[in-house]
Amino acid sequence: MSHILETTVAGRTLKVEFGKVGALSDCAILVSYGETVVLINANASKQPREGIDFFPLSVEYEERLYSVGKIPGGFIKREGRPSEKAILHARAIDRPLRPLFPDGYRNDVQIVCTVLSVEQDNQPDILAMNGASLALCLSSIPYDKPVATVSVGLIDGKFILNPTLKEREESDLNLTVCATKDRVMMIEAGSYEIDEEVMYDAIMFAFEECKKIVSFQEKAMAEFGKEKIVPVLYKVDETLEKEVREFSYPMIKEAMYITDKDKRNDAIDKVKETINEHFSEKYADDLKDVSEVVYTLQKEIVRNMILRDKRRPDERAFNQVRNIDCEVALLPRTHGTGLFTRGLTQVMTVATIGPLADVQILDGLGDEEFKRYMHHYNFPSYSVGEVRPLRGPGRREIGHGALAEKALEPLMPSEEEFPYTIRLVSEVLSSNGSTSQASVCGSTLALLDAGVPIKRPAAGIAMGLVTSEDLSEEEILTDIQGIEDFFGDMDFKVAGTEKGITAIQVDTKIEGLSNNCIKVTLEEAKKARMHILGKIKDCIPEARKELSPYAPRVYTMTIDPEKIRDVIGSGGKTINKIIAETGVKIDIKEDGTIYVMSEDSVGADRALKMIDDLTKEVEVGEIYLGKVTRITNFGAFVEILPGKEGLVHISKLDFTRVNKVEDVVSVGDEILVKVTEIDEQGRVNLSRKDAIKRDEESNDDSKKQ
Known part of the structure; x- marks a missing residue:
């Protein structure tokens, strides 16, 4: 039997329908918000998995391009491996749910969130997070603690609940909070240097809204939830x-x-x-x-x-940052490098700048089509002294790279200020806690070394937590190392500048964080961040004024947009010819802005001149060095600019009478000509003798001087 439940969130209807689809799943629900629809399926194995010492929960976030009316690109016209955003969304759904399952539960649990329809005003990932919680609560799986998720924007000092696409574009904050009715479970934030107090208020605003959605889930569970299976929990004799x-x-x-x-x-x-x-x-x-x-x-x-002992494993004070060392310009041929060392954690980031044509093309559910700034993170086995096969990036690597990217994105120069594509690659050389935040610091060093004019340096720090069993006692730790992360209760990462926060990522291993813990952690993280920023400034106080000699240079010019087709030519023949002859890369914008990139200034100058000649208008009174293209009995046709020619009448070829055109010029000759007239039909009349006269007069004047 189908059931429909509804509530209102941010003035829009959140609807849940179950019993209609997926009859063989333990629980299958359709969750809709506006015209965004996500299908959630939750299932668990009947028996625990033998021989493991962890809870085997898997969360899959499946993007379907039909949800936004797209056909996948490439040769294989179907969805392939998950996009980076899909992986990040799956991780965000997993983190708040995992700690709320019973200890010792070792049955395989799978949650599959399939995005069926997307209205850009209503984000499917937020919907999926709420749907995953409700599906588990309604199922027979031993999970009974609803969590709710909302997003928060900030426009003109006012918090916006679940902002629309337009509001997200205007917002200084992109905050996602997941919470139970009692505590905050997970925080994700990207922001334009938001003050700590404002960030805390935004989290509390989200927390209060989450409580309302939790209440909705509790009512649904009480009325329609299946009887929970009594699990076999693993317990040592x-x-x-x-x-x-x-x-x-x-x-x-x-x-x-x-x-x-x-x-x-x-x-x-x-x-x-x-x-x-x-x-x-x-x-x-x-x-x-x-x-x-x-x-x-x-x-x-x-x-x-x-x-109890108020002692950390390495005997640091609870608010003390490990020893820090910063270094730049390590690698001679790269465009910029930064080596950041904090205790036994060490990350080297390499910055590469390239032409705008090197942007990453995105084929996802969002409205974003490309990225000109990318951050990639590598975590090889040697960084922890282990031996294992080197594979492609896993979910962890993608998540850490995305967090560092988010931390630095608000500080990147605009395309107009710095017309380059920027790629950062963070190589973890040694890991003992918080390599993602070390990547933020190493990336700042690399960007400054590469001469990228970022707004301000950024730094990141990871904060930890240890609580008593009943959560009544808690100790907050600054700059957690591996052992404190491994045995602790929280990983609270905060990145930002001297001005404010640019990124947050928080996950817990307990049933959430107290309000006081969040507030104090933000305050202590700021102190640590300022300390690290001082070390970065001591190493390299500002971006270098000159780019690396091995970095390509961008030269900019602007043409009439109507002339773009002249530069490109039929089938791209003209622009490809320029590229082949000069060795440059060319990127043309719709507004007529042209970027020419080359490591060779001579080639760039030649390309710019060729483009200028293609787009330049012929002006009456100007003298041009043209090439004779054909001869008739009444004159010679001369190409004065690419694709633009005019007629030199036989009477205008010389000061004396000319009987035959061939007596003065031949096809292929380069001659000076002056534009004397452009008639109503656009035909250009030229004069050789007027150009010669002016040239002779100029020579005479120079001799007199």
Whole structure:
């Protein structure tokens, strides 16, 4: 039986329909908001997956180009691998849901969000996040804590709930908040240097709106939710746990209190060997459970160290940033490089600038067609001292690259200020916490080294959290390292400038963050950011005035838009000829702006002259050096500009009488001619003798001087 539920969000109807489609799914719902429609399917395996020590949740965000009336580009006319945006949306849906499943639940759970129809005013990813929560709540899957998601814009100091396309274009803030009725679970933000207090108020505004949607989901679950399956939760045998704990705790605690990371890891490895040897005979078939208890003890010891002993693993103060080192101009042939080191985390970013023709073409559901600024992030296995095959970028790499890109995007110069395509590649050389924010810092250094006139330098920091079991106690940590991220409760990344925040990404491992935690974290992150910005400024205070000698130069000229076809020529023949003869790259805009890019100034000047000649208007009284193209008995036709010729009448060829045109000129000769008239039909009349006369007069004047 089909059911329809409706509520109002930001003055628009949010509608949920279930029981109509996908009868074989545990729960399948159609969620619509305006004319945007997303299908959500939630399913779980009947039995837990054997031999794993994690919760196997997968979230898929499937974009269908028919949803925006497009046919996929390329030779294969169907959707291929997920776009970067689809991957980012799937990650955003996963993060707030995962911590709310029961501990020890190891059944495979899959949530598939298929975008069926898109109205640009209503974002499908926001709809999918709400739909995923509701589908889980209505299903028999053991999940019963609704989360809601809203987006917030900021226009003229006023917060806008779920802004439309036009409002998003005008907004200084693009904020997404996901929350339960009690706490904030996830934050994503991109902004134009927003103040911390304003950002906090925006998050609280979103939180209050989320509560209303949660209430809607709770009512739906109470009325139509399926009976929840009682799950089989993985639990270690109590006797085994007690024995391992009694034997191992002192050794693990001693190892975990070692300050040096390498020495601590070596000590832990030896402790694990000792523990496995001790229990290898008695619990030969349950050594995975032994390892599970060891992991639990490590986590417990680190958390107690922070909460009870008020001590961090490396003995830093809770608000202290690790030692920082900045360096630029490492690589001789690249356009710009920055090496940023914070403790044992090290990222090198390389900046490359290219012609506007190198923009990335986008084939997605949004209205954006291309990007002229790209940031890519690589996380090889050697960065953590491991050995594994090198593959293409995974979801993590794509997510971290997108976050760094978002942090720097508001600071990039406009196309008019800097007519180049910009690509940044961050190579993680060593990882011990927050490489994504180190990428922001390394990218700032690389951009300044490359001479890109960004508005201001940016820096990023990752904040952590450790809470008591009942969430009543909490300690906030600045600049978390790997062990604090691994055993902690929060990864709160904040990037920005001296003026304000440009990007935020927050996810938690607990049932959300308190309001006070969010407020204090933003304040402490600002202090850390200012400290890092000071280090960047000490290294390179501003963008270099000159580009790298190996970077291409852009030369700009403007022509009448009506003349664009003259430059391109039939089938592109004219522009391709210019490119072939001069070795330049040319990009032409609809408004008549032409960008010529070349590493060779001679080639660029030649290309500019060729374009100028193609588009220049013939003017009466001007003298041109033209080429004779054909001869008749009454005169000679001379091409004075590309594709533009005029007639020199036989009487205008010389001062004396000319009997035959061939007596004075031949086809192919270059001669000076003066434009004497352009008649009503556009025909150009030329005179050689008037041009010669003026030339002789000029020579006489120069001799007299």
